[in-house]
Amino acid sequence: MITVKNIRLRPDEKESLLKEKIASKLKIDSKDITELVILHRSLDARKEAVFVYEAAVKTKNENKLLKHKDVNKYQKITYQIPLVKTEERPLIIGLGPSGLFAALKLVSSGIKPIIIERGKRIKQRSEDVRRFMEEGILNSESNVQYGEGGAGTFSDAKLTTRIKDPYISYILDAFVNFGAKTEIRYDAHPHIGTDEIRKIIVRMTDHLIAKGATIYFEERAEDLIIENGKVKALITNKRTIAAEKIIIACGHSAYEFFKTLYKRGVYLENKDFSVGFRVEHPQDLIDLRQYKEYAPYLKKMPAEYFLRAKTTNNKGVYSFCMCPGGFVIPSSCDQETIVTNGMSYSLRDHHLANSAILVQIDKNDYDEGLFAGFEYLHALEHKAYEASTSYKALSQNIKDYLDGSLNKLIFPSSYSLGTVLYDFNKFFDQKLNDSFHEALSHFDKLIPGFIEKGIMVGPETKSSCPIRIKRGADRMSINTCGLYPVGEGAGYAGGIMSSALDGVKTADEIINNLQ
Ligand SMILES: Cc1cc2nc3c(=O)[nH]c(=O)nc-3n(C[C@H](O)[C@H](O)[C@H](O)COP(=O)(O)OP(=O)(O)OC[C@H]3O[C@@H](n4cnc5c(N)ncnc54)[C@H](O)[C@@H]3O)c2cc1C
Structure with a gap:
């Protein structure tokens, strides 16, 4: 060919x-x-x-x-899948994209991992998420962040990535083999939607179980036994499991577990992260600006945007995780905090478009200390809750934010719990507000109407992890033998595809070790 x-x-x-x-x-x-x-x-x-x-x-x-x-x-990509004969069962903490894809790769080689997931299976988890989204009752162990499939389950399930790696098509093929539409193999911006990815993840989990993996749901990893720099066992809230290889795939919200790792001497370091808010606009406006006279032909493909600005105070401000035809959703996992994110269904047919607008935060923006980034983010999430006195998100017209005024929203947000008006100028500090003001004015030049026809809903605080569990070329922690940090929480990925890829590559390393 x-x-x-x-x-x-x-x-x-x-x-x-x-x-x-x-x-x-x-x-x-x-x-x-x-x-x-x-x-x-x-x-x-x-x-x-x-x-x-x-x-x-x-x-x-x-x-x-x-x-x-x-x-x-034409050169078709093929993958080597060696079969390994071993009794050893690597442990995986977390069944988000990084843990799930690490497990899928391990079982394809005949290895039977043990997986610990603090949240519930999707059926029960969906009910907990519904209760939070509709009634404002948060289950801090089963929510948008925690449970089967991890943080990408109640999402837009965009599978976009800028990473060029032969394993990207392996991951897309896996999604297709478990039920995703074939277009995701070749679309430049593949998208599945929350309704579809939930079904796919259930099939993936069932496949893992059928292949001999053991999965303990509703069980939390709490501590490690490390002897002479080597990992020996994991302690959960229900049992102790001996293991010489533990993949840490617990996402970016497992603050308590990171603290335990630190206490046990595992090497962690700070890293930059981002904060901001969601903006919402009528999808028609975005379609018209992006597609012009072709907008009527592309109704089934609502338009996206990717915006970037470098501000005069040297901050990077950018749009992130844009959800055409989607919803802004409540995404908290801790009580009395507000966190927003985006979600869409496979048809992407809601009349609003939303996207995070984020600014980079570096070590100069918050206090010293390994966990100061986490504390900074948590303080913002809790400040929003206190201002709102409920799980209703904070909101403001973009124009009012730039003018320093506060008027009724020009249209209601898609955020299911409702919003309260709040001046974001009083929420972020001066430096961040200066950056956002300048960037929004720039974005309005690229998409005219961005300011006049848009609203802000926030805050958005969980786009990246403020720490990294440092690992070496062998993908193991640099000072704890047998500990494999992967995915977003470990500081090596941001998004479904990069997290899945990170999991697959670490599984490969383990497969090579066990051969
Ligand atoms: C609402 C929303 C929408 C998103 N939309 C997209 C999108 O469209 N496209 C995209 O690429 N990315 C999206 N993301 C980001 C993406 O979901 C994450 O980057 C990705 O899920 C990270 O994968 P992970 O495996 O590293 O961690 P996670 O997905 O966070 O999974 C970690 C898992 O570990 C479990 N866990 C945590 N602590 C413990 C513990 N102590 N013991 C046992 N288990 C534990 C958690 O319950 C969780 O299931 C979205 C995120 C959210 C919240």
Whole structure:
């Protein structure tokens, strides 16, 4: 097979035209194309909206066609999956994307991990999440952050990543094999939606159990036994489990467990993180600005944006985790705190678009000390709760934030528990407000109406972890043999794909060790 790049279709053209377009590019008869597989599809909306494809095709005389521009030999990626005979059972703490994908990789080699997950299975977890979203009753062990599938379960389930790694297609293939639509294999911005990812995760968990993994749900990792720099066992709130290899995949909210690791001498360090708020706009506005006259043809593909600004006080402000056609959701895991995030369904058909707007926080912005970043974030989450006196989020029109005024919202937020008006100028410190003001004015030049037609809902505090469990090239903690920190909580990933990738690569290292 050969690959053909840069095949362009207008939004009003059907995908069935691809074969003709490829044939004309190769100067062959379309009947000679006997197989066509889409490899990549992206929407280029910079000048006029156009879909750009790459495809692999089977045809006659392929070697002769290699002389054409954008044509190459097709190299299918294959993976080595060695079978390992071992009685050893690595332990995994946390069944979010990093722990889940580490476990999937281990069982594919015949290894049977033991997994400890503090939250519940998705069915029961969904009920706890519903109670919080509709009634404001938070279960601090079963919520948007904790439970089967981890933090990405009640999410947009965007599978976007900028990482180039052959294992990215391995992860996308796994999602497809467990029920995701095939488009995610080639879309530049793959998206599943919370309704679909919940079903997929349940199938993945059932597969792990069928392959011999043991999963203890509603059980919390609380301590480690470390002897002479080597991990020996994990202590949970229900038992002690001997283990020489422990993958720590517990996400960025496991503050208490990080403190225990520190007490046991595991090397941790501070890292930069971000804070901010969500903005919401009518999706039609974003579609019109991004797609222009093609907006009516792209109704099923609500537009996204990616915005960046470097402000004069040297801060990076950026849009993050944009959810077209989605909802801002209550995402707290600790009592009396407010945390916002974004979620959408597979159809992305809600009338509002939302995105986090975040500013980078570095060590100069908060107190000294390893856990000062956590304390800074927690203080903001609790300050929001105190200002609101409930789990209703804080909100303000973007225009009012820039003017320093406070008027009724121009439209109600999608945040299910409702919002209270609050001046974010009084919430963040001066330096952060200066950065946000400047960045929002810049964003309004890129998307006219961004200020006038948008509202803020916040705060958003859990986009990244303020510490890192330092590891070496062997993916083990630099001072605790047998301890493998992975994913977002360990400070090595941010998002579903990068966390899953981190888990897979660590599983590979363990598989190599056990061979
Ligand atoms: C609402 C929301 C929407 C998001 N949307 C997207 C998106 O669309 N795309 C994207 O790429 N990213 C998204 N993210 C971010 C993404 O979900 C995370 O980056 C990713 O889940 C991190 O994976 P992880 O495995 O490192 O940790 P987590 O997913 O946080 O999983 C950690 C797991 O460990 C468990 N755990 C914690 N402490 C313990 C303990 N002591 N003992 C036992 N178990 C423990 C937790 O219960 C949890 O299940 C979203 C996040 C949220 C909250």
